Amino acid sequence: GAVVSQHPSRVICKSGTSVKIECxxxxxxxxxxxxxxxxxxxxxxxxxTSNEGSKATYEQGVExxxxxxxxxxxxxxxxxxTSAHPEDSSFYICSATDLSNEQYFxxxxxxxxx
Amino acid sequence: xxxxxQLGSHVSVSEGALVLxxxxxxxxxxxxxxxxxxxxxxxxxxxxKYTTGATLVKxxxxxxxxxxxxxxxxxLTKPSAHMSDAAEYFCAVSESNQGGKLIFGQGTELxxxx
Numbered sequence: 001g002a003v004v005s006q007h008p009s010r011v012i013c014k015s016g017t018s019v020k021i022e023c024x025x026x027x028x029x030x031x032x033x034x035x036x037x038x039x040x041x042x043x044x045x046x047x048x049t050s051n052e053g054s055k056a057t058y059e060q061g062v063e064x065x066x067x068x069x070x071x072x073x074x075x076x077x078x079x080x081x082t083s084a085h086p087e088d089s090s091f092y093i094c095s096a097t098d099l100s101n102e103q104y105f106x107x108x109x110x111x112x113x114x
Numbered sequence: 115x116x117x118x119x120q121l122g123s124h125v126s127v128s129e130g131a132l133v134l135x136x137x138x139x140x141x142x143x144x145x146x147x148x149x150x151x152x153x154x155x156x157x158x159x160x161x162x163k164y165t166t167g168a169t170l171v172k173x174x175x176x177x178x179x180x181x182x183x184x185x186x187x188x189x190l191t192k193p194s195a196h197m198s199d200a201a202e203y204f205c206a207v208s209e210s211n212q213g214g215k216l217i218f219g220q221g222t223e224l225x226x227x228x
Binding site: 042045049091110 | 123156158159219220221
């Protein structure tokens with residue numbers, strides 16, 4: 001089956017720094033990628049929809065200048081958390097859809113901001 | 115707007131017992147419905163999905179779900195729980211199966227007692 005990877009799986013950064021998370025579709029071209037955020041014991045909250053070569057569409061309440069999304073190719077989307085603060089600590093999950101419109105999820109990235 | 119409600123944030127069953135996880139949805143258009151499973155610190159794995167056609171959907175690991183339009187429900191069942199079924203389960207709705215964004219329920223944590 002289709003595989004989506006995320007890197008890094010865990011990251012700890014200091015408050016005020018920026019951190020980049022990569023989402024890759026390993027064996028298929030992803031027409032669309034999604035970024036979700038999951039708080040402990042909570043559901044997944046969609047942050048933004050990312051299409052290759054175009055600007056991401058952010059959900060209401062998500063700061064686009066805070067969470068920068070770049071979908072540079074059909075196999076790679078990146079989420080950069082800028083000027084991270086402790087409240088940005090969370091589990092970030094991406095998903096990617098293939099040409100048959102099946103959606104596959106990455107394993108997630110645990111971000112801890114100290 | 116679409117929404118999903120999962121009744122019961124935590125369900126506990128004995129090994130071998132019936133598993134029933136409840137999901138109700140709200141959608142202004144014919145919905146596409148999904149059940150995902152998440153193990154600790156991992157991404158989501160698709161259990162099953164309903165798009166069109168047969169309302170009883172069979173998925174992986176012995177799970178199945180029935181789409182009941184009159185009750186706006188899509189409950190997940192498994193006749194006999196296994197210890198390995200212990201995980202977090204999410205019901206989700208989408209406006210289409212065309213790689214559309216997913217709206218997730220709050221999740222239900224399933225515990226299986228020996």
